[in-house]
Amino acid sequence: MFDRITQSVTYQQLELNAPVTVTVKRLDQIHAQISGNKFFKLKYNFLDAEQQGLKKVLTFGGAYSNHIAATAYAAQLFGFASIGIIRGEELKDKALNHTLATAQQLGMQLHFVSRQHYREKNSPVFLEQLQQHYPEYYLIPEGGTNALAIQGCKEILTAEDRHNYDVICCAVGTGGTMTGLIEASSNHQHILGFSALKGDFLKSDVQQSTSKQNWQISDAYCCGGYAKTSPELLQFMQSFQNRHHLPLEQVYTAKMMYGLMDLIGQNHFPAGSRILVIHTGGLQGRHTNADPS
Numbered sequence: 001m002f003d004r005i006t007q008s009v010t011y012q013q014l015e016l017n018a019p020v021t022v023t024v025k026r027l028d029q030i031h032a033q034i035s036g037n038k039f040f041k042l043k044y045n046f047l048d049a050e051q052q053g054l055k056k057v058l059t060f061g062g063a064y065s066n067h068i069a070a071t072a073y074a075a076q077l078f079g080f081a082s083i084g085i086i087r088g089e090e091l092k093d094k095a096l097n098h099t100l101a102t103a104q105q106l107g108m109q110l111h112f113v114s115r116q117h118y119r120e121k122n123s124p125v126f127l128e129q130l131q132q133h134y135p136e137y138y139l140i141p142e143g144g145t146n147a148l149a150i151q152g153c154k155e156i157l158t159a160e161d162r163h164n165y166d167v168i169c170c171a172v173g174t175g176g177t178m179t180g181l182i183e184a185s186s187n188h189q190h191i192l193g194f195s196a197l198k199g200d201f202l203k204s205d206v207q208q209s210t211s212k213q214n215w216q217i218s219d220a221y222c223c224g225g226y227a228k229t230s231p232e233l234l235q236f237m238q239s240f241q242n243r244h245h246l247p248l249e250q251v252y253t254a255k256m257m258y259g260l261m262d263l264i265g266q267n268h269f270p271a272g273s274r275i276l277v278i279h280t281g282g283l284q285g286r287h288t289n290a291d292p293s
């Protein structure tokens, strides 16, 4: 399935006046819709579904979710039916935004649930009810993070990546991608995650899925929370894009790059550090104002 998509990924070295080197691994180039890390997160979930004889997937997301967009596209491409449980009952009667309209055009059935109901999405009772309601469907959790997603994200790093870099940076939402990077990294490498959300819970989530300790997560650049922005962040994003001809979006990758450039400016990294930045894609949402809740 996913091997039908040719992965042509380039490495872009940034021109900086700094004593470190920064190379961006452009996972955003893998595919326009199954973008960035979502390719790796979905790969083994779809394979598992197919092996179980299920050609239907059900998953969850917010109205601007890159995961919903990627799942809808992958389902259509590989001949799966798909259901998206979308946070926000009030959206039911409104015109669909770009993400949801595209998902629906691709054949995803959208079900809107209240924010309160949505919060139960990981509770065993709620999942049991869903499974009874949709017995034929393969369930993929919110943000697509589970053991199979982590297995897929281990494939983001090549043997050269393990050898050629000292620090690996990525944006963090649920932490699935970062966990895969940690698991795949060499012991001499340090994995630095920039959280798009406020809070310490991500640290314990990642801790539960890996026994390695060569990593750190910072929420210092999350601008107050998920999908929140600041004039400084937006201005940084604009000038960074102009200078480096590298597209970013404000929910994940701009926050990561903002944080990384700030740390480099503070001489946080030893001189000579070779930094690899994973561009996780997500550009489908770049022209929208992401859901602030």
Ligand SMILES: *Cc1c(COP(=O)(O)O)cnc(C)c1O
Pocket (backbone or CB within 6 Å): 036, 037, 066, 067, 143, 145, 171, 172, 173, 174, 175, 176, 177, 178, 252, 253, 280, 281, 282, 283
């Ligand atoms: C989904 C997403 C992330 C977060 O990935 P997690 O595995 O949930 O941490 C990061 N960057 C982009 C662009 C994304 O779309």
